[in-house]
Amino acid sequence: MNGGQDLGGTDGHGPVQPEPNEPVFHAEWEKRAFAITLAMGMPGGWNIDMSRFARENRPPGEYLAMSYYQIWFAALEHMTKERGLVADDEIAAGRSLRPPKPVKRVLSPADVAETLHRGGPTERETNTKAIFKPGDAVRAKNINPPTHTRLPRYVRGRIGTIERVIGCHVFPDSNAQGAGENPQWLYTVRFDSRELWGDDGDPSVAVSIDAWEPYLVPA
Amino acid sequence: MNGAADMGGMHGFGPVVPEQNEPVFHADWEKSAFALNMVTGVARLWNLDAFRFKRECIPPAQYLNLSYYGLWTVALEQMMLEYGIATPEELAAGHAIAPVKKAARMVTAADMTTMVRCGSPYNRPAPAPARFKVGDQVRAKNMHPKTHTRLPRYARGHTGNIVRVVGCHVFPDSNASNAGENPHWLYTVRFDGRELWGADSDPTVRVCIEAWEPYLEPL
Amino acid sequence: MAHDHDHHHDHDHGSELSEMQLRTRALETILLEKGYIDPAAIDVLIETYEKKIGPRNGAQVVAKAWVDPIFRKWLFEDGTAAIATLDFGGRSGNHLVALENTPSVHNMVVCTLCSCYPWAVLGLPPLWYKSAPYRSRTVADPRSVLRDFGLELPKDTEIRVWDSTAELRYMVVPMRPPGTDGWSKEKLAELVTRDSMIGTGLAKQPRDLK
Numbered sequence: 001m002n003g004g005q006d007l008g009g010t011d012g013h014g015p016v017q018p019e020p021n022e023p024v025f026h027a028e029w030e031k032r033a034f035a036i037t038l039a040m041g042m043p044g045g046w047n048i049d050m051s052r053f054a055r056e057n058r059p060p061g062e063y064l065a066m067s068y069y070q071i072w073f074a075a076l077e078h079m080t081k082e083r084g085l086v087a088d089d090e091i092a093a094g095r096s097l098r099p100p101k102p103v104k105r106v107l108s109p110a111d112v113a114e115t116l117h118r119g120g121p122t123e124r125e126t127n128t129k130a131i132f133k134p135g136d137a138v139r140a141k142n143i144n145p146p147t148h149t150r151l152p153r154y155v156r157g158r159i160g161t162i163e164r165v166i167g168c169h170v171f172p173d174s175n176a177q178g179a180g181e182n183p184q185w186l187y188t189v190r191f192d193s194r195e196l197w198g199d200d201g202d203p204s205v206a207v208s209i210d211a212w213e214p215y216l217v218p219a
Numbered sequence: 220m221n222g223a224a225d226m227g228g229m230h231g232f233g234p235v236v237p238e239q240n241e242p243v244f245h246a247d248w249e250k251s252a253f254a255l256n257m258v259t260g261v262a263r264l265w266n267l268d269a270f271r272f273k274r275e276c277i278p279p280a281q282y283l284n285l286s287y288y289g290l291w292t293v294a295l296e297q298m299m300l301e302y303g304i305a306t307p308e309e310l311a312a313g314h315a316i317a318p319v320k321k322a323a324r325m326v327t328a329a330d331m332t333t334m335v336r337c338g339s340p341y342n343r344p345a346p347a348p349a350r351f352k353v354g355d356q357v358r359a360k361n362m363h364p365k366t367h368t369r370l371p372r373y374a375r376g377h378t379g380n381i382v383r384v385v386g387c388h389v390f391p392d393s394n395a396s397n398a399g400e401n402p403h404w405l406y407t408v409r410f411d412g413r414e415l416w417g418a419d420s421d422p423t424v425r426v427c428i429e430a431w432e433p434y435l436e437p438l
Numbered sequence: 439m440a441h442d443h444d445h446h447h448d449h450d451h452g453s454e455l456s457e458m459q460l461r462t463r464a465l466e467t468i469l470l471e472k473g474y475i476d477p478a479a480i481d482v483l484i485e486t487y488e489k490k491i492g493p494r495n496g497a498q499v500v501a502k503a504w505v506d507p508i509f510r511k512w513l514f515e516d517g518t519a520a521i522a523t524l525d526f527g528g529r530s531g532n533h534l535v536a537l538e539n540t541p542s543v544h545n546m547v548v549c550t551l552c553s554c555y556p557w558a559v560l561g562l563p564p565l566w567y568k569s570a571p572y573r574s575r576t577v578a579d580p581r582s583v584l585r586d587f588g589l590e591l592p593k594d595t596e597i598r599v600w601d602s603t604a605e606l607r608y609m610v611v612p613m614r615p616p617g618t619d620g621w622s623k624e625k626l627a628e629l630v631t632r633d634s635m636i637g638t639g640l641a642k643q644p645r646d647l648k
Contacts, residue, residue, distance in 0.1 A: 001230040004283075008550035008577045008601065011220040011365060012278050016586040018633075019499035022564050024488045029457055030461040032561075036466055038474060043474045051550055059231050060223075061283030068568045072474035073462060086468050094464035100472035109478035110558035116486065119528035119558070122605040142417045146230045150603040152550050154577060157376045158361075166533075169604060186604055197578055198362045205597045207577050218518070277571065363578070 002153060002201045004063030007057045008109040009154040037076045043103035046079055048120060048185050049176035053148035054079050064146070088104045093094040123182035126168040130213070132187055136162040140189070140211065148176035155207075160191040165210060171212050184212040220272075220365050221372060223279035228373040228416070228428035249288040256291055259401045262326045265298055268395035269364050273298050343402035345387040350432055351406055355381045357435040359408070366393030370434045374426075377414050378438060382427065383407035390431055492561035495526050496609055497630035499559055500641075501623040503536075504614040513611070514538055521559060531558020533606045534598065537637075545610045546583075546637030548576040549602040556607035560635060562569070567636065577601055587638045612641040634648050 007013075025031045037051070046054075054075035056063070063071065080086045083101075090097045107115060132138060140155045150172050166186040174182035193205035226232075244250045260267060274294040277285070285293060299305040309316050350358060361376040362368070369391050385405040393401035412424030469475045469562040499521055503510040513520040517534035521527055527534070534556060537545035549555065552572045555563040566572050576583050580597045584590065591597070599606045618626060628647055633639030 002228055003231040004279075004549055007570055007573040009221055009363065010223075010279065010574040012222045012276060012282075013280075013505070013574050014278060014568050016569075016583055016638075018564065018566045018587065018638075024562055026565075027458070029455070029458045029478070031484045031488065032462045032466055032480070033458075034487070035480045036469065038483055039479055040469065040477045043556055055552065057231065058227060059233060059283075061280070063231070064223075064280035064570060065284055068565065071457065073458070073465075077461075077465060079478075080465070085472070085474060086465065090468050091464055094460075094467055096468050096471035097554065099519075100474065103474060106474060107479045108476050112479055112482040112486065115529075117528040118551075119530065119532040120605070121532040132619045142415075144228060144416045144420070150551060152552075152601065152603065153372070166604070166606065172604075173529045188606075192523065193578075196361075198360060200363065202597070203594065204595065205580055205599065207599040207601060209601045210602070210606050218526070 001055075001056055001148065002144060003056045004058070004060030006153050008152045020176070025069075029073075033069045033073040037072055039107045040076065040080065042086065042105045042107050042115075044079060044083060046083070047175055049170075049172040051075060053176040056148070061193070064090055065081075109163065122170040122183075123167045124170060124181065126183060128168070128185070128187075130165050130185040130187075131164070132162045132185075132213070132216065132218075134162050134164060138187075138189060138216040139160055139219040141215055141217060143215070144209065145173065147173065149173050149215075150213060152209065154196060155189075155191060155211075155219070156208055158191055158195050160189040160195070160208075162187050163190045164188040166210065169212070171214070173212075173214070184214055185211050186210055187216070189216070220275060220367065221363060223277070223282035224275045225372050227279070227333045227371045239273060242287075245286075248292075252288040252291045252295065256295060257331065257334065258326050259295070261330050262322065262324075262340070263346040264304060265302055266394050266397075267339075268367060268389070268391040268428060270294060272395040273301075273393070277343060294380065341389045342386045342396070343389060343400060346402065347394065349384055349387075349404040351404070351435065351437070353381050353384060356438040357381060357406075357408060357428060358384070358438055360434055360436055363436070364392065365391065366433075368392050371428065373415055374408075374410065374428055374430075377410055378412070379408040379410040381406050382409045385429060388431070390433070392431075392433070406430055406432070406435070457632055464469050468609045478634050480621045481625065487557075487562050491557065493559075493630075493632035493635065494560035494627070495524075495561070496556070496632070497627040498524060498623070499536075499609070500630045500635065501626040502573065503609045503611055504626055505616075505623055510611075517609070527559050530554070530556055531609050533604075534558065535600075535608050537600065537608055539610055539613050539637075541613070542594075542596060543597045544591055544637065545600065545608075546580050547600050547602065547608040548573060548611060550574070550577055552603075552609065553604060554602035554605075559609050560605070564632075586647055587633065589639060597600060610637045612639075615641050615643050617644045633643060 085101055102186050137159060139159050140151060142157045143151060166188060168183045169186040170181040171184040174180055188208050189211045190206055190208040193201035193207060194203060196207060246315045248285045274290050277290065277293055294328060296310055300307060358378050359370060385407060387402045388405040389400045390403045393399050407427050408430045409425055412420050412426060413422055415426055455603065469624040470477060481595060503513050509520060513536045517536040521534055539545055540623060553563055553568040576597050581597050602608060615629055630644060631639050634641045
């Protein structure tokens with residue numbers, strides 16, 4: 001979606017402000033929000049693309065005014081409610097008010113290391129061939145889905161070069177909507193800065209994104 | 220600049236919510252904000268384009284969470300500081316602090332009546348013949364100035380047709396930076412919805428913008 | 439529920455913090471009571487990312503690449519496989535690409551759309567990486583971002599920005615500082631800063647080590 005999260009190329013946000021000796025978490029609640037989100041992946045039955053969309057999918061003013069883990073927490077609340085795992089009255093009461101829904105699996109402490117180690121590989125088998133090869137000129141499509149996509153606005157309609165054929169990977173635009181993994185060929189596409197930003201672009205800069213085949217057409 | 224004001228095509232703001240029997244102003248302070256802005260315009264303290272740019276420069280997280288007249292008020296305060304009309308101490312105190320810099324001339328009720336009746340036209344004598352004519356196909360440039368522009372992001376790089384030659388008007392991109400009125404030919408350019416939003420979008424939609432000649436290139 | 443990204447919190451901070459404490463505690467309590475989460479698993483997750491997985495992992499990868507040309511070549515050809523030999527990988531490291539900084543090319547990594555970051559080798563990202571200033575400006579004007587970090591690169595250095603839009607995770611291999619011949623991998627790793635592996639900094643010089 002063209003939401004508050006699609007920040008590439010926007011102005012007015014001010015300087016980057018690194019914090020010296022920044023702690024991993026700034027408050028106890030941030031640790032909990034982080035860990036519970038990860039732990040709920042299994043019982044929640046959502047995939048990472050759904051999580052990302054749940055974070056993006058709010059008024060842009062909210063997105064930009066909320067802290068990072070406030071956004072994570074809001075998405076967690078939304079996804080657990082959406083799946084009927086918790087209800088508004090329980091949240092208000094701060095405790096469970098009715099029996100749990102059965103879930104596939106719960107993350108045990110013994111599983112954590114192995115689960116993290118396994119991660120979430122997204123490469124899939126395919127019978128199809130990649131349409132593009134390194135060196136091909138491609139144009140990023142001008143798509144504007146209100147649903148999840150990983151094609152940022154700043155590249156749409158712009159011409160780039162295939163730098164690398166990565167492999168066949170789960171397609172987030174599908175996966176986030178629960179429409180299946182629908183794996184597609186994934187490429188690294190490189191754009192000259194002046195192609196992206198016009199005559200004022202810095203000629204010494206190039207930007208690449210990783211783009212799935214449905215985002216691209218031959219240029 | 221690619222600030223928060225450039226909202227065309229963004230998602231997540233929710234439904235349009237018309238207010239039944241909406242008053243012209245929702246609070247007394249809004250009336251003041253409105254009137255003060257009109258007065259400062261007539262007093263020629265700054266130009267309208269500079270004031271628009273000042274609003275746009277409000278950091279997006281703040282911009283999107285301010286009400287309409289809240290934006291005017293914040294921008295007004297910043298203009299007063301920038302143009303030396305008031306000091307930070309005076310704004311904090313809420314009154315002028317000696318030594319008071321007097322205006323050359325006070326804006327009167329008669330001035331305001333004249334302003335409302337006559338407005339402030341933006342057409343100027345043409346420095347050169349118009350480059351384009353009705354029917355011409357043009358492309359909106361892919362430009363990303365850090366300063367004020369009236370070419371929205373959603374139009375940049377897209378092809379449309381000249382449907383009207385409006386005249387020669389003050390050029391906001393110049394005027395907002397106090398670099399002079401620098402008038403240019405102004406056109407109404409019409410774009411197909413699908414050109415702007417992609418092949419999947421509504422084929423019955425057309426969008427027109429007013430675009431100054433420096434925004435456009437011939438096809 | 440507004441929260442400034444400014445680190446100089448003021449009067450609002452206390453009440454906001456307690457609001458988030460209450461809300462997270464409420465949700466955690468419910469999920470625990472329903473048996474969806476195991477409290478010990480939560481503790482292990484926090485411990486892992488607060489204490490165990492962090493930029494020291496990436497520093498080890500870089501130090502090894504500096505001394506071992508075969509590993510270096512492999513790292514750039516197949517980052518995932520190479521780092522797996524050091525037992526790094528897994529979450530946000532399943533598809534790792536290492537980027538080589540050279541005298542003519544400087545790499546920078548960003549995720550404009552959210553906060554994708556190579557957790558497996560760098561741990562969790564710092565707040566600035568996830569915030570609007572970095573995400574908005576790095577793809578458009580990376581030199582101005584480097585200036586925010588006090589770094590100015592020569593005008594003819596090519597700057598390559600990598601926007602992590604898919605599940606590939608990128609880490610920068612900074613150039614090895616001069617005057618480090620014969621150094622052990624452990625000592626070399628001390629020169630490798632987190633920022634140098636994101637691309638917002640360079641590796642430390644030997645004189646910077648106290």
